[in-house]
Amino acid sequence: EDQVTQSPEALRLQEGESSSLNCSYTVSGLRGLFWYRQDPGKGPEFLFTLYSAGEEKEKERLKATLTKKESFLHITAPKPEDSATYLCAVSYNNNDMRFGAGTRLTVKP
Amino acid sequence: EAQVTQNPRYLITVTGKKLTVTCSQNMNHEYMSWYRQDPGLGLRQIYYSMNVEVTDKGDVPEGYKVSRKEKRNFPLILESPSPNQTSLYFCASSLRGFINEKLFFGSGTQLSVL
Numbered sequence: 381e382d383q384v385t386q387s388p389e390a391l392r393l394q395e396g397e398s399s400s401l402n403c404s405y406t407v408s409g410l411r412g413l414f415w416y417r418q419d420p421g422k423g424p425e426f427l428f429t430l431y432s433a434g435e436e437k438e439k440e441r442l443k444a445t446l447t448k449k450e451s452f453l454h455i456t457a458p459k460p461e462d463s464a465t466y467l468c469a470v471s472y473n474n475n476d477m478r479f480g481a482g483t484r485l486t487v488k489p
Numbered sequence: 490e491a492q493v494t495q496n497p498r499y500l501i502t503v504t505g506k507k508l509t510v511t512c513s514q515n516m517n518h519e520y521m522s523w524y525r526q527d528p529g530l531g532l533r534q535i536y537y538s539m540n541v542e543v544t545d546k547g548d549v550p551e552g553y554k555v556s557r558k559e560k561r562n563f564p565l566i567l568e569s570p571s572p573n574q575t576s577l578y579f580c581a582s583s584l585r586g587f588i589n590e591k592l593f594f595g596s597g598t599q600l601s602v603l
Binding site: 384421422423426429469474479 | 493524529530531533534579581588589591592593595596597
């Protein structure tokens with residue numbers, strides 16, 4: 381069965397404590413893997429798209445990587461404003477897309 | 490400002506009372522879609538539209554209807570809402586599709602069906 385699984389469900393960090401969020405997928409014919417950020421009361425906001433294993437993208441304190449089975453969102457020296465839910469989504473085949481359930485990140489000052 | 494606008498933000502209704510949630514985008518996007526978000530389940534696609542007058546079912550279309558008569562608008566219709574349709578709904582759009590393109594989301598509509 382096609383699945384996208386994010387872990388952990390929730391993560392609490394101290395400001396400056398680096399960590400990683402995981403998105404594992406079991407789909408065939410990967411077309412793209414997307415990371416979104418969702419703040420409370422708002423819609424998801426696009427962060428990155430990765431298309432092939434080995435690809436990496438960075439934006440400020442965030443770095444996304446992709447392998448054939450999973451993607452990591454690395455957060456370096458996080459700040460309280462990085463607190464949000466991070467969603468990953470996988471597009472595959474010609475017309476399919478699956479979202480993970482998200483990781484709720486809390487960064488304490 | 491480029492945006493996807495949903496209305497209303499909050500809606501409380503009773504079982505069986507027809508309702509419409511509106512969605513409009515000002516980016517001239519061809520692709521629009523509706524998702525519902527439930528705790529622990531992630532976003533699930535309800536319906537999508539690749540262009541005017543073209544709509545297709547997503548993963549959870551039962552109990553919903555959509556129409557795409559104009560490029561900018563994509564309303565979601567619940568003709569006889571039931572409590573299991575209580576959820577947070579998002580409209581999204583992109584230039585041509587969702588396979589290789591990022592989605593722009595609205596701010597969401599929290600629906601409660603009593």
